[in-house]
Amino acid sequence: MPRRASAPVRLGANLAGLVVFVACAFPVYWMVNTSLLPRREINAPEPTWLPLGGSFDNYRRVLSGGRFFDALLMSLGVTVATVAVSLTFAFLAALAVTRFRFRGRKGFIVTLLLIQMIPVEGLFISQYKMLEGFHLLNTVAGLTLVYVANVLPFTVWTLRGFVAGVPYELEEAAMMDGCSRFQAFRKVTFPLLAPGLVATGVFGFIQAWNEFTLAVVVMTREDKKTLPVWLASFLDVNRGVDWGGVMAGSTLIAVPVIIFFLLVQGRMVSGLTAGAVKG
Structure with missing residues (x-):
């Protein structure tokens, strides 16, 4: 003992x-x-x-301007789209590199790590010119595109670990009981991956919700600002920083993140496959 x-x-x-x-x-x-x-x-x-x-009073002043709700809708749209797109592509990529053997598989995994080492600031000019060429500046689609490119490598790498942790024998046992390959994956494997999907979704949500520098570059119009960029408007060159407005705005910005975490924290429990396969 x-x-x-x-x-x-x-x-x-x-x-x-x-x-x-x-x-x-x-x-x-x-x-x-x-x-x-x-x-x-x-x-x-x-x-x-x-x-x-x-x-x-600080909260009333922050909310009375109207810009907060415009920025809130913009941040919600970009964040939800980023999480949905990044999870979809990352999930498919994680399945591919974990369940299948193909030429270039190791090179793909190494490339993901190398991409993570590139400073985001080093891509600003190329990203701006690309979005400008496709007329995607000051749009939800344009900002979502660069956010997905920023979040996707880490998301794929994280989900790969969760997929690898689900034994393939579970799917084989389900197929022996009469399920097709797709049914075995949908009924057995996919529910066991829920903690991984939620964990990576939380990461993508926080990254997109709090990101500032990319939003400053892509969203230049006053009515297209996200919440972090809108918060910078409380810095006045003549009057200094309006700390009351900054703190009230920061508190309001934190509320959706807390609500989202409370909704999904019950699924962020690992080890659901422990003991599922006996030797």
Whole structure:
């Protein structure tokens, strides 16, 4: 039987976990706290730890402009399209490199890794000229295209690991019971890949939702900005940074990500195939 950790060791581990939790949670608390404070308290030399007497004026000011909802719809459209397209192509590619043997398979996998090493900034000019040539600047399709190109290599690599973790013997057993190859994959293998699809989908969602630099280059019109680009509008050259608006906007931007994660976190449990095949 494994030895149980002593009380001092457990206490030290719990304290270390508490420190990590506080370090991760404090920036979120400070963002929400600052969003509820008036400008004079935000710019005061002494920090205000609790928003006593705070208000939702910053939120009303952020929402009253109307640009927030335009940027929200733009970000939702681009993000949903990016996740759907990248998951579809990545899933097919992961199946191909895992379940089949073909010439150039290893070269394809190595190419995926090499693409990940290319700095995104180094592709700005070529991507801009390409989208301009196809008249895709300031469009959901154009920004989605460059996002998919950015997300797809890592997504394929991640899904490849999940597909490889599902034993092929499960499909063979289903085919011996009368299922066709497609039925065996749809009824047996595909449900077991749900955690991998959800995990890679979350990655693609966060990447597309929070991306800033590509959106600045591709979406140049005021009414076509995504939420991160819209958030930069609170930086004024003359008045400085409107931290109340920045924090209120950041809080609103974080809400859809939290909702999405709460909806899918139940599926992000690995090890569903453990014990499925016995030797």
